[in-house]
Amino acid sequence: MTKEISPEILAAKIIVSGIHLTLSDSLKEAAMTKASRLLRHNDHIVRIRLDLEHDKTRSATDEFVAQGHIEVGGPDLIASASSEDAYKSLDLLMDKLDKLVRRRHRKHVDTRKHPHLDTK
Numbered sequence: 190m191t192k193e194i195s196p197e198i199l200a201a202k203i204i205v206s207g208i209h210l211t212l213s214d215s216l217k218e219a220a221m222t223k224a225s226r227l228l229r230h231n232d233h234i235v236r237i238r239l240d241l242e243h244d245k246t247r248s249a250t251d252e253f254v255a256q257g258h259i260e261v262g263g264p265d266l267i268a269s270a271s272s273e274d275a276y277k278s279l280d281l282l283m284d285k286l287d288k289l290v291r292r293r294h295r296k297h298v299d300t301r302k303h304p305h306l307d308t309k
Contacts, residue, residue, distance in 0.1 A: 194228055202228060202235070208242040210253075216241070216275060223283045227259065230290050235260040239282070241275055249273055255282040259290065266290065 205212065205220045212220075224237050238258040245252070251271040255278035259266040266289045270281035 194225055199225055199228075202237060204236065204238045206238075206240050208240055209245075210241055210243040210275070212241065216279075219276060220279055223279060226283070227286055227290055230287070231261065231294055233261055234290075235262075237286075239279075241279065243275070247271070253278045255279050257282050257286045259286060261293070266293065 199221055203221055203224045205217050205224075220239050220241070224239060227237060228234055237260075240256040240258075242254040242256070243252065244254060247254075250273050252273055253275040254269060254271040255275070256269040257267070266286065268282060268285040268289060270278050270285060272278045272281060
């Protein structure tokens with residue numbers, strides 16, 4: 190059972206930008222599709238900002254950097270990943286952000302179910 194998210198909501202909640210990089214339609218579409226899976230986990234996500242950067246001064250293995258910023262109630266979730274390919278950087282970033290969202294949700298549920306336990 191997966192929730193289907195309308196394109197209007199996706200466009201309002203997901204911001205994709207390129208730094209020193211012109212985003213092709215396919216790269217932008219891939220970023221939107223991958224980021225939409227984060228919205229399925231948590232309805233309380235306000236906005237997801239993805240920045241894809243091409244940095245020629247880095248080594249060839251870390252030339253493309255993908256940075257993600259998820260705005261939610263409470264502390265924001267921030268991650269970045271770098272690799273030699275923009276799509277690979279995007280995949281690595283989505284895995285990191287997915288892990289952060291799941292971990293935050295799990296801690297929230299545990300706190301709700303066991304409010305008197307010290308969760309440090």
